[in-house]
Amino acid sequence: MTLKATVSAITDAPSLSDRLWSVQDVSAYLGVPVETLYRWRKNRTGPPAARVGRHLRYDPVDVRAWVRARVA
Template sequence: MDTISPINTATAAPTDDADLLEGWLNRSELAKELTLSVDTLQRWETRRVGPPCVRVGRKVLYRKEAVRDWLREQEARKAGQRGTAAGRR
């Protein structure tokens, strides 16, 4: 008699390919979200000053949480600069 073993969900293939890129934005989506141009994001990537991204072939992807972290860093940096500038007066 054959027994059927339970399916291991950790190794089972996802049923929907859309889940694979959940939490990621492409360059045009992020540009729209930040109200920037795609060219600006491309320039930032070249200069290594923008949010971290990964390349998959020609496609550039940004992890939403990494973009949020980058925005928080920008906010903290500006707040730190204001504090030191006020202290120098």
């Protein structure tokens, strides 16, 4: 791989703020156990999530909006 290709791969990679969050990321952000997130999803009371393949992913913007709606 050339230096130009390496730099391009690094700069094109999504930053932490651009990527979707995993269940573990949301768990750490909210300070709740992973099991709680799964229970909230089953009961349709938690932040919105989507399946990507067999993985559950959260949009950070949606999670933050869900928190703001709960606090207000």
